[in-house]
Amino acid sequence: MKLRLQRPRMxxxxxxxxxxxxxxxxxxxxxxxxxxxxxxxxxxxxxxxxLNKMVVLPPVTPGTQPLPFLSPNVRYAxxxxxxxxxxxxxxxxxxxxxxxxSVHLEGGENIYTATAEPGRFAEVRILLMPGxxxxxxxxxxxxxxxxxxxxxxxxxxxxxxxxxxxxxxxIAFPRQIEADLARAxxxxx
Amino acid sequence: MHFYWxxxxxxxxxxxxxxxxxxxxxxxxxxxxxxxxxxMVEAGSAITTYSAGPWVTWRNAARADADPYTRAHFARxxxxxxxxDIARTYVARTDSAGNRLHSSCEYVIEGDxxxxxWWSLTAFDDxxxxxxxxxxRHAFTSQTMTIAPDGHxxxxxxxxxxxxxxxxxxGAGRIALVLEIVEGRVSTLAASxxxxxxxxxxxxxxxCR
Numbered sequence: 600m601k602l603r604l605q606r607p608r609m610x611x612x613x614x615x616x617x618x619x620x621x622x623x624x625x626x627x628x629x630x631x632x633x634x635x636x637x638x639x640x641x642x643x644x645x646x647x648x649x650l651n652k653m654v655v656l657p658p659v660t661p662g663t664q665p666l667p668f669l670s671p672n673v674r675y676a677x678x679x680x681x682x683x684x685x686x687x688x689x690x691x692x693x694x695x696x697x698x699x700x701s702v703h704l705e706g707g708e709n710i711y712t713a714t715a716e717p718g719r720f721a722e723v724r725i726l727l728m729p730g731x732x733x734x735x736x737x738x739x740x741x742x743x744x745x746x747x748x749x750x751x752x753x754x755x756x757x758x759x760x761x762x763x764x765x766x767x768x769x770i771a772f773p774r775q776i777e778a779d780l781a782r783a784x785x786x787x788x
Numbered sequence: 789m790h791f792y793w794x795x796x797x798x799x800x801x802x803x804x805x806x807x808x809x810x811x812x813x814x815x816x817x818x819x820x821x822x823x824x825x826x827x828m829v830e831a832g833s834a835i836t837t838y839s840a841g842p843w844v845t846w847r848n849a850a851r852a853d854a855d856p857y858t859r860a861h862f863a864r865x866x867x868x869x870x871x872x873d874i875a876r877t878y879v880a881r882t883d884s885a886g887n888r889l890h891s892s893c894e895y896v897i898e899g900d901x902x903x904x905x906w907w908s909l910t911a912f913d914d915x916x917x918x919x920x921x922x923x924x925r926h927a928f929t930s931q932t933m934t935i936a937p938d939g940h941x942x943x944x945x946x947x948x949x950x951x952x953x954x955x956x957x958x959g960a961g962r963i964a965l966v967l968e969i970v971e972g973r974v975s976t977l978a979a980s981x982x983x984x985x986x987x988x989x990x991x992x993x994x995x996c997r
Contacts (some may be wrong), residue, residue, distance in 0.1 A: 613809070617816050624821025625828075632829060632860035640868035660918065661926075667916025668867045668877075668969055672927040689823050697906030697931075697970055701870055707862050709850035709871035714970070717905060760868070766906050766970075769933045 633706060640666050641705045644760060648679035650688055650784065653763075653785040655777060672767040673697075674776050678785030681758040686728040689761045691783040694720040697766035700783075704759040711724065711754050725751045727761070761785055807823040829860045836861075837923040842886070843967065843988045867916065870970065877968040883991040888965075889965060891919075893996040894946035897965070899989025901939035906930050906970045909989075911945060911955050914962035921956035928953055941989075965991065 611781055633639070643666055657663050659671040669675075680687045691700045693715035700723050702711040713723045763783045765776045836857045837844050846861060848854040862924070863871070869877050882888055883895060897909065910927035913919055918926045928943060934953055935941045936962045944950040945965070947957050957963055969987065 613813060617813055617820070620813075620817040621820035621824070624817060624913050628825040629828065629856045629860055632825070632856075633863035636860075636863035636866075638866045639863040640866050643866055644868075660924070661920040664918050666867055667865060667911055668879075668910075668912055668964075668966055670908050670927060670966075671798075671912055671918055672910070672929045672932065697929075699870065699874070699970065701874075702852070703868055704852075706859060707850055707868055708854065708859075709874075710852050710854045711870070712871055712874045714874060714905070762868075764870075766908070766929060766931065 605780045611700065619651070640703075640707055641760065644677065645679065648677055648760065651678065651680055651785060651787055653678040653689075653761075653783045655783075658773075674765040674767065674773075674780055676765075676780040676783045678761045678762040678783075679759075680727055680756070680761060680785060682727050682729050682756060683758075684711045684787065686726050686788045687785060688724065688726055688782075688788045689785045690724045692720060692722055692779055693763075694779055695768075697764070699762075699764045700725070701762050701764070702754060702756060702759060704756060710756060710759075711752075724752075725761075727756045727759075728753060729755060729757050793796045825860075828857050829864060832857065832861065840878075840988050841884050842880040842882045842991055844880070845876055845878045846872075848872060849877060865916070869968075875968065875970045878969075878988065880965045880967070881962070883993045885993065887993060889963040889991070890962040890996070891947055891963055894944065894950075894994040896992045896994055897943040897945060897989050898953075898992065899941060900987070901935060901941070902930070902969055902987050908915055908966075908968045909933075909943060909955070910968070911957055911960075912964045912966060913960040914964055916964065919956070919958045919960040919963075921958045923949070923954075923956050925954070925956055928955065943989075944994075946994075 647665060653676050656665065656675045656677060658674060659669055678689065689700070692716070693700060693713065693714055696717040698715040700713045701709050702725070703709050710723065713720045713721065763780060765780050768776065806856065806957070832844070832846060836846060836855060838847055846858050848858045849862065850869045851873065869875065889895065906929065908927050908929040911919055933941050933943065941953065942959055943955055945955045947959070954996040
């Protein structure tokens with residue numbers, strides 16, 4: 600057996616292998632990072648929100664802040680929805696500038712947002728349903744039930760959170776804001 | 789006997805060298821792979837974020853077509869911002885001179901009306917928690933800020949009470965100042981964050997204790 604100590608020298612193949620391995624580890628860790636996150640927004644909000652029901656959250660204060668970097672000068676009504684048993688209808692009245700209705704998927708993607716124009720209020724109705732519902736016959740039309748009121752926007756989403764944001768307009772308005780938020784609804788259709 | 793002992797020592801030296809090579813290799817790979825991932829998720833890069841002075845925003849925050857770095861950043865942060873199609877969230881952790889924002893210092897935040905439908909300036913601690921204070925004040929918005937008739941506004945961020953728009957910082961330590969801009973149907977901001985840079989307020993340190 601022939602044994603000899605190698606002299607220290609630049610091992611280009613090793614360097615190349617290290618660079619490739621670093622790249623692979625970087626890509627894999629970035630791709631799995633969202634699923635390994637300890638407390639993404641959906642997980643933090645899940646215990647506060649019953650399924651398919653709009654809840655007006657208390658004012659955001661240091662003791663009641665459910666998410667980091669959540670604006671305290673905004674009141675929130677939220678609904679955790681799941682459309683596995685049927686479509687969910689979300690309604691909200693957006694009475695002024697800064698009011699929004701947004702739909703977020705479990706991963707935080709904001710797939711739909713409606714905003715109010717200054718000086719004009721908007722009534723928003725959306726229907727959340729899995730993308731293939733049309734073909735499974737779960738929509739009211741498919742069951743032979745005519746919809747009431749104006750047409751609704753249908754949004755494919757299996758589960759997530761619908762959020763109504765109401766900006767603080769000053770100390771004279773909290774009751775009115777709370778009343779408008781309480782009118783928002785989220786229920787199976 | 790000496791010959792075998794010599795061969796054994798050579799073998800041991802070779803194995804040690806191999807083991808050291810493998811350890812160094814694995815160390816470099818782990819440090820490089822996970823380190824660059826951590827940096828790209830935590831701080832972002834020019835691909836994922838846009839910086840204007842002290843203000844940093846994630847270009848594709850909450851978008852359905854967001855890149856993996858942005859998704860990982862917000863999943864780790866635990867925040868749920870509005871999509872950048874409709875809103876923009878800027879975070880400043882330093883003042884305009886590049887010094888770390890800290891509750892032991894007093895700052896003046898000065899700018900002009902942002903022209904958006906609604907905006908807010910909020911002081912958080914470094915981890916995104918609101919800062920408890922006796923005044924119970926954590927933010928100013930376009931509706932609650934006192935803005936001069938010419939559209940100019942000035943906000944003082946300090947531990948102790950100040951006249952005018954005062955944002956208390958208590959004893960939070962490091963501070964993150966968040967500017968959230970919400971647009972309406974017709975967006976003046978949606979084109980690109982670059983166009984907004986000139987509109988963003990300046991953060992000036994007045995004094996430190």
